[in-house]
Amino acid sequence: MKESYLEKKIYYHDTDCGGVVYYANYLKYLEEARTVLFSERGIEITECVQKGTNFVVAHVDIDYKAPAHYGDKIRIISRIEKLGKSSIYFYQEVKKDESVLIKAIVVLACVGLNLKPKSMPEEMRKSLEEES
C-alpha cells in the first residue's frame, strides 16, 4: 500500500491560546496531504473540476492522541484504505518524530459540479488502484 508524505512546520496561526495546535487545523493539513497523494498518482483537482468531477468530505473520524506545538515539524502520512464506486477511504496520520499525534479516517465522496454524488471516472479509479 503506497503511502504519501507531507512535511509541515507549525506557525503561530496554527495554534490557539491553549498553547497547542487548534483541533480544526489538523483537518487543513490532512487536506493538503490528500492533495499530495492525488498529485503523486497523476490527479490534479483543478483538472478534475474542469472535467466535471470533484470530491467532498463525507466523513471524518479523528483521534487526537498528542498535541503539536509552535515550531514543531510534523509529518502527515496518507494512504488509501478502500476505493468505493463513488468514494475513497483514506487513512491518515500526523507524526512528530516517532510519536503519532493524530490518527484519522477520512471518506471523500465523488461529486459532479452540482455537488451531487456520481461514480468516479474510470481513468481516475485506475490511477488510484494501480499505485495504491
Add this chain to the structure above:
Amino acid sequence: MKESYLEKKIYYHDTDCGGVVYYANYLKYLEEARTVLFSERGIEITECVQKGTNFVVAHVDIDYKAPAHYGDKIRIISRIEKLGKSSIYFYQEVKKDESVLIKAIVVLACVGLNLKPKSMPEEMRKSLEEES
C-alpha cells in the same frame, strides 16, 4: 436531555473555492456551541483554567450530510450524551432550517494545565449532570 443552541451566519471567511463552507470550519462552530453549553451550565473555561482544569478534544466523529453556503443562517444544537470520569461525550448537529447538515460526536478529555488527563472536579461534574 437539555440542549443548547447557537445561531451563526456564514461569511466569506467560512467558505472555500468549492463554493461551500470548508470542512474544517464546522469544528470551529462546534467549539463555539460547546462553550455556549458550558456557559449555560455555569462553567466558564477561563475560570476553569485559573483553577487548573481545562479540556482538550480527544476524538471527533463527524458526518457531512449537506453543505452550508455563503449567507446561510445555521443553528448548532449540542447536548451531552455521556459523562465519564474525565471525559465528556457531546452530540452536536448543524442545521439549516429543518435540514441536518452535520452530525458529530465530540469527546473532550479533562486535563490539568500540563495537558495530562485528570478527573473532572466534582463541582463541575454536578453542574453538568444536573442540567444535562
Add this chain to the structure above:
Amino acid sequence: MKESYLEKKIYYHDTDCGGVVYYANYLKYLEEARTVLFSERGIEITECVQKGTNFVVAHVDIDYKAPAHYGDKIRIISRIEKLGKSSIYFYQEVKKDESVLIKAIVVLACVGLNLKPKSMPEEMRKSLEEES
C-alpha cells in the same frame, strides 16, 4: 455619518499560542462587520453577485493597539469614509468596552464576476450615499 455595529465573542479558534487573538483574524471580523453595514443599507452580497457585481479588498491599513483575549466580548464599528466611482473607503474599529483595540482603513474595489474593476451600479451607490 451612520455607523454599523457588530458584537462578537472571542473563542479558542480566534487566538494563538501568544495568548491573544491572531492578527489575521481581525480581518475576518472586519469582513463580517462590513457585511452588516451593507445589509443595513439593503445590499446583500449574494444578490449583487447574481447581478454581476462583487467587491474585492484592494487595500488594508490596520493599527493593532491592544490585544483581545479568549472570552472577550468585542464590538466592531464600521462606517463609510468615502465613496469612489468604483471603490468604497471604510473606517473600522474594534473596541472592547471603551478601549480601542484596532483601527483600520479598508478599501474595497467594485469588480465584475471576472474580477476586473467596474463602476458601482447606480442603485447601489445611492443606497450607500443616502444612509452613509
Add this chain to the structure above:
Amino acid sequence: MKESYLEKKIYYHDTDCGGVVYYANYLKYLEEARTVLFSERGIEITECVQKGTNFVVAHVDIDYKAPAHYGDKIRIISRIEKLGKSSIYFYQEVKKDESVLIKAIVVLACVGLNLKPKSMPEEMRKSLEEES
C-alpha cells in the same frame, strides 16, 4: 539588503467562495515568511520567548494587487526595511511567477512576556543588522 524567500502552494483552505485566496490568509503567509527571515538570521521565536522577548504585530499596510487561486505556487519575499529601538519594519511581497500579487509593510513591536513594549535585546539587533 538580504532577502528571504518562502514558497507556498495554495490549497482549498486558503480560498473562499469568491474563487480566490481569502484576504486575511495572506497575513498567515507573511507570518511564516518573517519566521523564515528570523530563522535565517539565527533567531528562533521559541528561544526568544524562553528568554523573555517576543514580537507582536503593531501595524500592517497591505496592497492587494492580484489574487492567487487554488493550486497556485506563490513566493513570499521578505526584507527588513528599518530597525527601530523596539520595532522592526518589514517589506514583504507575494509573487506568482513574475507577477506581484501583494505588497505589504508590516511593523513588529518588541514586547516582554507581559506584552508591554521593550527594547530589542542587543544580541538580536546585531543578528538582524549584520545580515539585513
